Amino acid sequence: MRVIFTTWAWPSHLYAMVPLAWALRAAGHEVLVATQPELLETVRHTGLPAAAVGRDVDALAAFHAIAFPPSAPPGKGARGGPRVVGLFAAIAEAMAPELVALGRGWRADLIVSEPTCLAGPVAAAALGVPHVRHLFGTDLLGNAGPFLHQALGPLCDRLGLPGVDLAGAATVDPWPSGLQAPAPSRRIPLRYVPFNGPGRLPRPLPGGEGSGLPRVCVTWGTTPARVDKRLFLAGRVARALAGRARVVLAVTAEQRSLLGELPPDAYVVESAPLHLLLPRCAAVVCHGGAGTVLTALAQGLPLLLIPCLPDHVRHSAAVAGAGAGVALPAGTGDPEVIAAALPDVLACGAAADGLRAELAARPSPAAVARELETLVQLADR
The missing domain is CATH 3.40.50.2000 (Glycogen Phosphorylase B;)
Structure with missing residues (x-):
């Protein structure tokens, strides 16, 4: 054939x-x-x-x-x-x-x-x-x-x-x-089998389990920054979560300069396949791109979603509707709103794990x- x-x-x-x-x-x-x-x-x-x-x-x-x-x-x-x-x-x-x-x-x-x-x-x-x-x-x-x-x-x-x-x-x-x-x-x-493009195996994530803070992966895919740099909110999100989570930023080499000043404990990983970063994380914050959402759900991780484009809005609404995450209004950049949503996101773990089981059985x-x-x-x- x-x-x-x-x-x-x-x-x-x-x-x-x-x-x-x-x-x-x-x-x-x-x-x-x-x-x-x-x-x-x-x-x-x-x-x-x-x-x-x-x-x-x-x-x-x-x-x-x-x-x-x-x-x-x-x-x-x-x-x-x-x-x-x-x-x-x-x-x-x-x-x-x-x-x-x-x-x-x-x-x-x-x-x-x-x-x-x-x-x-x-x-x-x-x-x-x-x-x-x-x-x-x-x-x-x-x-x-x-x-x-x-x-x-x-x-x-x-x-x-x-x-x-x-x-x-x-x-x-x-x-x-x-x-x-x-x-x-x-x-x-x-x-769903994640393919996040070619990349390097990431170094082991830093410790800090004794801090009592959840490790959260923040990633903004590849689409928003290509469309307009103003849509790339990963650095803003990392600053909003300072003191509330141990942030791991998954970015491309081209995106690193867009992050701005980061909290001292934020950890940046460049060009690593996303699915290799997530097993030691408790949640994912992203723009609602399909690949990022599915990669997180395949690991059973709840999501905090801040959509950029109409398809991101659709994906975000679907995840939130299933109880597997929280969707904020498109383009939300208010650090207090982002930080306040994190506890609700972490409470969505059971629903996210249910979707993981469904995907694995396919x-x-x-x-x-x-x-x-x-x-x-x-x-x-």
């Missing part, structure tokens, strides 16, 4: 699919990751074969406009639905023709795409092969079919397609079922790979 995984140039969307892609490789199937040129080097760091398709699109400008609309303060309830749909349609326009050509020349049997990469279902329709959606968090576009079909109309016309089945043959879903919206196609639950990537084999075999009959 020959499988193309496709995503546009956003690393966290790629990382969500890496464990399943490797499971298919380990089962003896051919796997190729097709993406925009900007992400090609990141794909190579996963060890998977890569191919560039189409051209890059300035997604950062669109996300900046969503986070900082003229009529609202930064991060305060920005609603970017029309802008986001337009962005995803523009990315599909940039990628789809070359993705179709690649799939035809490579003789693909299946296309797997994250839900915001609309070039995936378009190419699958043009090639006449099954398409599978691979979610990375809440199903952000599951109910957006009418808007997406309208936005993709000109592209489908150019490719001679009467329409596109955006729901796909199935939806691979790593998100906890109780926190998820109904899928538009058959749902295939997937055990089918492994290897099991899901076998299910995709069956899906393709049935489609060939």
Whole structure:
């Protein structure tokens, strides 16, 4: 079986699919990751074969406009639905023709795409092969079919397609079922296996167990700082928690200069896979990105969430609604509000551990790979 995984140039969307892609490789199937040129080097760091398709699109400008609309303060309830749909349609326009050509020349049997990469279902329709959606968090576009079909109309016309089945043959879903919206196609639950990108094994975290303070990991993913440095609140959070927690800051090398002055006992770890830091922590404070949230829940850790973008708001509300964390209003930077929320977060440990147990009981990537084999075999009959 020959499988193309496709995503546009956003690393966290790629990382969500890496464990399943490797499971298919380990089962003896051919796997190729097709993406925009900007992400090609990141794909190579996963060890998977890569191919560039189409051209890059300035997604950062669109996300900046969503986070900082003229009529609202930064991060305060920005609603970017029309802008986001337009962005995803523009990315599909940039990628789809070359993705179709690649799939035809490579003789693909299946296309797997994250839900915001609309070039995936378009190419699958043009090639006449099954398409599978691979979610990375809440199903952000599951109910957006009418808007997406309208936005993709000109592209489908150019490719001679009467329409596109955006729901796909199935939806691979790593998100906890109780926190998820109904899928538009058959749902295939997937055990979440963290892939946080390449990085170094962190040094052992410093002691201090006798202090009586909980160890809390503060991380702001990779998205907020890329969109605008004002959205990167990790340093502010660390200062707010001084004296209430032993803070471990998980950042990239590029983010360290954004932290500002830190409390003397704050500990900074650069470019370490997040899941290796968390076993000795009691909670996670973050922006609500899907990868960070799932990595914390896979360890059974409650979360304090301060969202930046609309998808972060959705993830944060879902976690808080399940009792596995506390969500503050988007963009909250008040140190007293952040510090006061910590006891409530720590009290969410039992609910977070329940979600950990649910995720651990799900089918492994290897099991899901076998299910995709069956899906393709049935489609060939």
